[in-house]
Amino acid sequence: MFKFYNSCIFCNSKKLKKEKNQHLPKNFYVKAIISDLNLTRKKFNQIEVYRCSKCNNLQNNPWFDENTSKKIYSNIYGQHNKSWTNLINFSRNKKYSSHGQLYKFLKKILI
């Protein structure tokens, strides 16, 4: 169910550092994933957050393997509310979602 990563999923750097003060959320999504996948809270708490020293990407490790991820994103949460809101805002109002400085930052580190 879980897959461990030795390198950054974005830039492939192996310089991953565990984040301090990790607080796992207890929101709707976490509760539903634990329930739908028959996980224990202890198993779910194995997931920790790491920061890539090269690109600053934050990633969970371990994370769900490909099959479980597909189940989560396609079946359990195929309708992500924020994404639908962005799409509706664009189609009705021609509004783009705001990503702050994200693309500027990505362009800077990738080019």
Ligand SMILES: [Zn+2]
């Ligand atoms: Zn990286």
